[in-house]
Amino acid sequence: MTTESPLLGVMQLQNTPxxxxxxxxxxxxYDAPVVFRRVPGAWTSNVVGEGRELVPAYIETARALEAxxxxxxxxxxxxTARFQKDVAAAVAIPVAMSSLLMVPWAASLLPPGKKLGIxxxxxxxxxxxxxxxxxxxxxxMPVEIVGIEGSESWxxxxxxxxxxxxxxxxRDVLAATRGMLAAHPEISSIVLxxxxxxxxxxxxxxxxxxxxxxxxxxxxxxxxxxxPSPRAARAAAE
Amino acid sequence: xxxPLGCLRLNNGPIALPGSxxxxxxxxxPVILEGVPGAWTENVTRGxxSVRDAYVESARRMEARGCAAVVTTCGFxxxxxxxxxxxxxxxxxxxxxxxxxxxxxxxxxxxxxGILTYDATRLTDAHMEAAGWSxxxxxxxxxxxxxxxxxxxxxxxxxxxxxxxxxxxxxxxxERLIAKHPDIRALLFECTIFPIASxxxxxxxxxxxxxxxxxxxxxxxxxxxxxxATSTAARAAAE
Numbered sequence: 001m002t003t004e005s006p007l008l009g010v011m012q013l014q015n016t017p018x019x020x021x022x023x024x025x026x027x028x029x030y031d032a033p034v035v036f037r038r039v040p041g042a043w044t045s046n047v048v049g050e051g052r053e054l055v056p057a058y059i060e061t062a063r064a065l066e067a068x069x070x071x072x073x074x075x076x077x078x079x080t081a082r083f084q085k086d087v088a089a090a091v092a093i094p095v096a097m098s099s100l101l102m103v104p105w106a107a108s109l110l111p112p113g114k115k116l117g118i119x120x121x122x123x124x125x126x127x128x129x130x131x132x133x134x135x136x137x138x139x140x141m142p143v144e145i146v147g148i149e150g151s152e153s154w155x156x157x158x159x160x161x162x163x164x165x166x167x168x169x170x171r172d173v174l175a176a177t178r179g180m181l182a183a184h185p186e187i188s189s190i191v192l193x194x195x196x197x198x199x200x201x202x203x204x205x206x207x208x209x210x211x212x213x214x215x216x217x218x219x220x221x222x223x224x225x226x227x228p229s230p231r232a233a234r235a236a237a238e
Numbered sequence: 239x240x241x242p243l244g245c246l247r248l249n250n251g252p253i254a255l256p257g258s259x260x261x262x263x264x265x266x267x268p269v270i271l272e273g274v275p276g277a278w279t280e281n282v283t284r285g286x287x288s289v290r291d292a293y294v295e296s297a298r299r300m301e302a303r304g305c306a307a308v309v310t311t312c313g314f315x316x317x318x319x320x321x322x323x324x325x326x327x328x329x330x331x332x333x334x335x336x337x338x339x340x341x342x343x344x345x346x347x348x349x350x351x352g353i354l355t356y357d358a359t360r361l362t363d364a365h366m367e368a369a370g371w372s373x374x375x376x377x378x379x380x381x382x383x384x385x386x387x388x389x390x391x392x393x394x395x396x397x398x399x400x401x402x403x404x405x406x407x408x409x410x411x412x413e414r415l416i417a418k419h420p421d422i423r424a425l426l427f428e429c430t431i432f433p434i435a436s437x438x439x440x441x442x443x444x445x446x447x448x449x450x451x452x453x454x455x456x457x458x459x460x461x462x463x464x465x466x467a468t469s470t471a472a473r474a475a476a477e
Contacts, residue, residue, distance in 0.1 A: 072446075089346035094424070094446045096344055104339030106460070108370035109331055111323040135343030189329070189460075211307070211329045211460035221456050222344075225448050227440040 006032035008223045009070035011061050013042050013077055015162045022166065022216075024076045024195045029216050032223045035070060037061055044158050048079045048125050058083050058097075059090040066091045072226040074219045076195040079126070082133035093230045096222050099193055099215045100134035106189050106213060107141055115142045117180050117187040119173055119204075121157060121194040123147030144187060146180035148172045148194075157196060166199045173200035174207060181208060242268035243458045244300025244328075246293060247311040248282060249273045251396035255404075257434040259311040259450060264433070267458055270305060272296060279393045283314045283360045293318045294325045301326040306462040309454045313355070313428035316369040331457040334428055334450050335369035341424050341448055342376050349423035350377040352415045352445075354408060356392060356429040358382035379422060381415040383407050383429070392431055401434055408435035409442050416443060424448065 008030055017025035017036065027034050039061045042054050058080065062073055073087075073095045081098035088095045100118070107116050120126045123145050131138050148154045151172035156164050173192070181187055190204060192214035205212040243265060252260035252271075262269055274296045277289045293315060297308045307329040308322065316333035323330045341351050355361045358380050366373050383389040386407035391397045408427075416422050425439065430450035440447050 084343070085346055088344060088349075092444075094344055101340055101343040104343065104370070105337060105456075108319075108336050108339065109323060109329050109457075112320065135339065188327075205462075211457075213456070213460045217456065217459050220459075221452060222446075224455075225440075225446045225452055227444045227446055229441065230444050 005228055006072070006223050006226060007070045008032050008034045008219060009062075009065035009073040010034060010036050010219075011058060011065070011073060011075045012036055012038050013044055013047060014038050015044050015157070015160055017076065018162060018164045018196055018199075020164070020166055020199065022199055024198060024215055024219070029198070030223065031220045035065060035068065037065055042077070043160065044077070047077045048122060050082070050127070050129055055083050055086050058087050062087050062091045062095060066093050066230070071228060071230060072096075072222045074215065074222065076215075078193040078195060078215065079121070079130060081130045084133045084135075094222055094226050096218055098130070098134055099191060099213065099218050100130060102213050102218055103134065103141060103143065103191055104136050106191055106211075107143070110142065110189060113186060114188040115144055115184060115186050117177070117184065117190045118143055118145045119176055119180070119190065119192050119194070119197065120145060120147045121196075122149045122154065124149060126193065144180055144184045146176045148176045151175070153196065157194075164196055164199070169196055169199040170203040173197055174203060177204055177208060240267050241304055241306035241462050242270045243454060244297070244303065244305030244308045245269055245271045245311060245454070246274050246296045246300070246308065246315075247271050248277050248279055250279050250392070250394065253397055253399055253431060253434075255399060255401055255434050257436065257451065259430040259433070264451060265454065265458075267462070270300065270303060272300065277312070279312070279356070282312045283356055285314070285317065285360070285362065285364070287317065290318050290321055294321050297322040297326050297330060301328050307331065307457045307460070309450075309457060311430045313430060313450065314360070314365060316365050319368050329457055329461050331453050333365070333369055334426060334430075334448065334453045335366060337426060337448050337453055338366070338369065338376060338378070339371050341426060345423050348421060350379055350419050350421045352412065352419065352422040352425045353378050353380045354411050354415065354425060354427050354429070354432060355380060355382040357384040357389065359384055361428065379415055379419040381411050383411055392429075399431070399434070404432070404435040405438040408432050409439055412439050412443055416445070
């Protein structure tokens with residue numbers, strides 16, 4: 001089946017998706033119609049880590065969504081950045097597994113001597129394997145990284161039945177961001193890694209005055225840029 | 239109150255077509271368009287660095303006027319990216335060439351980015367390196383509108399373009415490039431007038447097209463409001 005209009009596919013963890021307005025699990029967050037699909041076997045607990053056993057499940061989910069007419073795909077866990085090349089090679093439509101993909105762009109706008117601040121779900125578990133998956137290395141990128149580990153949002157997100165609200169995410173993300181900016185006043189731009197953090201995007205931008213991008217920013221850029229009828233589907237139909 | 243995007247434009251006359259960078263309707267937020275003294279298609283695309291200070295001054299003026307971010311209507315101004323970024327405290331995105339490392343990150347191994355520019359004979363490694371990447375490290379292929387009717391019109395003091403002309407010339411360049419490099423998996427338009435043809439090229443080639451408006455929206459969203467959909471949802475939730 002092919003489609004002639006944009007359709008975004010979101011590959012979700014098995015954890016209960018957060019669906020409050022402005023979140024990645026809410027259809028109104030996107031500039032196009034959206035299909036949500038859970039990835040078999042993918043949980044916060046095993047996606048955040050370094051195992052590769054989930055690659056086939058992400059590939060199968062991506063192929064199924066492409067066959068259903070999706071014109072671009074994202075996930076709801078930025079730690080899947082390490083599967084970016086595998087999934088991108090398996091489908092013809094654009095795929096963006098993680099907002100970490102926006103880091104090189106955001107860094108290229110920095111004036112000399114400034115840094116990019118990344119706020120993540122868990123800074124102890126975000127490593128070079130995730131950065132490499134998103135196409136860059138910490139060795140050459142001017143970034144500082146902070147996480148919300150230990151916070152109430154962090155505990156809730158590890159829970160299979162994830163229950164979050166905007167106020168809680170704003171509080172925990174702002175606290176981490178403040179600490180990072182106090183330690184690194186040279187930070188002049190922010191990338192939010194975690195897919196729950198778009199809920200805090202406006203609050204971070206308002207409080208810090210710094211440009212801030214996140215998963216929803218990227219998902220909308222991706223779906224607006226995608227072709228209405230992907231090349232492979234066209235070739236198959238002709 | 240949404241702060242506007244500041245757009246530093248060439249002095250060539252405005253193009254009143256959907257997707258044109260000089261049409262306020264091309265932006266889903268307020269925009270201030272201001273000509274940069276001495277900047278025209280002809281000299282800027284030929285790498286004239288004498289207009290650098292004028293771009294820096296214009297960027298400062300946009301910041302003073304309350305703009306959230308600064309873009310320009312000529313992707314060849316990547317040459318002035320670092321100077322403009324250093325001169326103001328708001329984000330500056332001079333050229334859609336800045337999106338290349340992001341697009342490369344999206345693509346699988348072995349895939350290529352097709353870059354379509356106003357004039358492929360004038361786009362140099364220096365323009366790319368000033369945008370933060372090197373053609374030695376990124377698999378690209380470049381073609382342009384050089385020699386076409388659109389190319390001639392874009393250099394006119396008062397360009398007379400039509401959607402049909404842009405679709406024809408940009409579409410043909412895209413097809414030529416893809417035929418030569420079947421491993422192209424995404425297209426990037428350097429030229430800020432090419433978004434007039436973006437939807438046509440997306441439908442014609444089946445490939446994603448990243449362009450000047452992609453960059454303008456992303457940069458403004460980063461600095462100011464959320465995307466329209468999210469803002470609408472947030473407003474509805476607040477009511």
